[in-house]
Amino acid sequence: MKPNKYLIMATPNVSGHRRVIKSFDKKSQAEKELKKLLSKPKFRIVNGKKIYLTSYRIAQSGTGINNPRIKKVRGYK
Numbered sequence: 001m002k003p004n005k006y007l008i009m010a011t012p013n014v015s016g017h018r019r020v021i022k023s024f025d026k027k028s029q030a031e032k033e034l035k036k037l038l039s040k041p042k043f044r045i046v047n048g049k050k051i052y053l054t055s056y057r058i059a060q061s062g063t064g065i066n067n068p069r070i071k072k073v074r075g076y077k
Contacts, residue, residue, distance in 0.1 A: 002075030006030040010068035021060055021068065030070045037068050
């Protein structure tokens with residue numbers, strides 16, 4: 001029996017092709033990670049301007065992520 005995997009796939013800002021960000025064994029784990037990726041960024045006010053801190057999302061891909069999704073795949077290792 002081949003195990004199911006749940007992949008978080010997203011389009012990086014530099015290219016138009018979807019790629020795998022992370023893979024999980026359970027859908028609940030993937031949904032929890034997806035919520036982190038889609039959450040609003042934290043910000044700090046410096047000299048009256050908002051500076052957004054999006055380091056978590058940028059660190060996952062290196063260039064930023066657009067439109068992340070969960071994809072179920074059978075037999076993926």
